Amino acid sequence: MDLRLTKTQNMFKRAAADFVKVEAPSHIVTEWFRNKATFLPDLYRKAANLGWLGMVVPERYGGASASFTDCAVVFEELGRVPLPGPLFSSGVLSALLVLEGASEAQKESLLPAICSGRSIVIVAITDKGVDWGTESVETRLTNTTGGFVLDGTKRFVYDAEGATSFICAARMENGGIALVLVNRESPGISITPHVGFMVSVAEVRFDRVKVAASSVLGEAGAGWQILDGALQKALPILCAYQVGACQEIFDFTAEYTRTRVVFGQPIGRFQRVQDHCVELSIHLDAARWVTYEALWKLDSGLPAAAGVHEAKAVASEAYYQVCNFSHMVHAGPGTDYGHPLMAHSLMAHTLYQYLGTPLHHKRKMMDALYPRGKG
Amino acid sequence: MDFNVQADTQEISVFRKEVREWLQENMRGAEGLRWSATWSTRENEEEYQFRRKLARELGEKGWLFPMFPVEYGGAGLTIDHQLVLETELDHSGINLAAVFYTLARIVAPVILKWGTEEQKREFLPPMLCGEVSVWQVLTEPQGGSDIATCHTKAIKNGNHYVVDGQKTMVGYHHPPDFLWTLVCTDPSGPRHENLSWLYIPGNSDGITIQPMSLMMGIKNTVFFDHVRVPAFNLVGGENNGWRVANTHLELEHGGEGRVGADPLVERVVAYCQQMRVAGAPLMEDTSIRDIIADMMIELHAVHLFARRNFWHRYVREPHPYGGAQFRYYQRMVRLRNGERLQQIMGCDALVPNLTVNEVVDFEYVVRSGPGMLHGGGTLDTDRLVFARRVGLGRPTKETAPTTI
């Protein structure tokens, strides 16, 4: 047993921390979120140059052959900001999706471009706001001469704005699910940002978009298994991002209890305020340890499915609750869009939904441990 | 990171095999016994004797304190051995930290840190080998949470201290061999500079033990009436007791850590797989599965906090607030699980099942939930310690004491 990070991991962590300090100071970040201007091409390019896209992708495809934990420590620091942009959605999830299910030729053409940041590939999964299971895939893929036609509307597509192409989960005529790679510029695609208490998400409409037969990723009909396989590995990285966010909130909230004085004393001397901080810390540390345990399982080749779903449930719930407890401590000033907490609150609500709510993942965890119909 | 003995090394697999075989041999005869793990109202003399014997046998191998130095009765093994021992014992329903009624798990490390060489050689081996039982004796009726306001006096008289006073809510069903007792050695001295710790033989004249029947089991009031204790038994220096108490309380307040895990969820699942309602096993019911999921997730976090704390203790870098955080959370989770058990299994959750270990006796979990919130300090003291360690509303952070 050894619960320390390795030397290399500490180095990665420091590099990421230094980067965000320079590139994403708090007053600029609050402006991004206030204006919902969360796709920042320059920043994305710089992050790509540091090798943070496709870290877990093998070197022969342009990645860094890093472990999941290596990658997670970087994302933990990015989550502190919270740094927006498709670093996770393209650089981790799509990269793993291609790695998991694409043909060799597709890997060779897609992965180096994703890892270098030249391509931003975004996965579009659900047609329904309320569900992320197989049933939520309704966009249809129909055979035509010389290829397919894609027709439907994807909701809650995270980081759609910066996409150069989409991987769209689509329902085939035989009921199976295929993953189809579609260039963003294809005629018939329109992107409408979701308006509301969330960031970086859009509705993507595929209006009779023509796609070539060669655009199907891997085996048609195996789309859901491929997606599931990729999520199994990608989710804990997203969790690490949420852990970083929770840690940052814990730190600035504790600091606020020292500096804010009312009724003649720092608010941290009020036991009720202390209670908020205790609850906050429990969510933070539960998320931290469940996440790093899941990462350890992945890196060690142990069965990880239940642990991964658990981590997504715990980390998303934690981020959400940590924001709420921090709001209780900050009261009025924390509700100002100029306050760093608001960027986190927006992000926390978004990630609570993204790729499935805590309840969705708790149920997946239970199904992985105790399949139904087995008494 | 490595959360486990990742791939058993040759040495560890040999050890695991040895522990398994040893348990098979030494747990023989325990099948018909009802287990009461830590302490409870379900007293059974036969079981108690079995536990004492098991503890002595574990102690003989140094396995009660696997990582403690051999010269004091430990086994001088590594954290991975500890993990193997705890996990294998968990399978048999035994918690290594509570094989029988004693609090050696807290008292031994305090004496190891604060005792003189002579005291360690005299007090530790019998405790580490499971030969003697020890209670921690801090709480007083007047002081309650405020243990530094200590009215139990120990006044020096030649080579002895003479102890007078009263403690409450301490110990177990069986009388102790020793009482690890917080006393006031300087009644006119300033707060926090007037305390000391005495390791008092249980058979000393003048000690009266009066059992109290509480919702979770037996505790006692102890009266000290002119009890003469050899000056040799004062550990950590006269009037230095508050510093010693810090070590003690850090361990008691969650800093002790634990690498093993309790099997409550598995037992709940087993119940739900067997129990059929409306023609189907309870385990098929979505709302039941949701409740079990919450229970499992919270218990898992409790377990990871305990493991983290053990790790920090082991590398001698105490977690700043981990102890208090763990203990507050563990006890709230326990309380919530009491209600969850009632939601899942209805009135079955209120009927004791004397055939199982009390950790997984559902009735005990339900009943002890509200009572176990206060042992060794309340939820409020936990949160108070947390606030100081994080430095909430304070310019400086109180540092966590290093324990052993």
Ligand SMILES: Cc1cc2nc3c(=O)[nH]c(=O)nc-3n(C[C@H](O)[C@H](O)[C@H](O)COP(=O)(O)OP(=O)(O)OC[C@H]3O[C@@H](n4cnc5c(N)ncnc54)[C@H](O)[C@@H]3O)c2cc1C
């Ligand atoms: C299961 C169990 C096992 C125990 N085992 C032992 C043992 O082995 N040895 C031993 O010595 N004692 C033992 N005790 C006693 C235990 O340590 C005390 O119950 C505990 O310290 C609280 O004291 P009290 O019960 O007198 O509560 P009080 O101190 O009277 O507290 C009453 C209420 O006031 C609150 N309160 C007190 N101070 C503050 C504060 N500063 N800020 C906010 N709220 C505050 C408390 O949280 C509580 O809600 C045990 C108790 C239990 C329940």
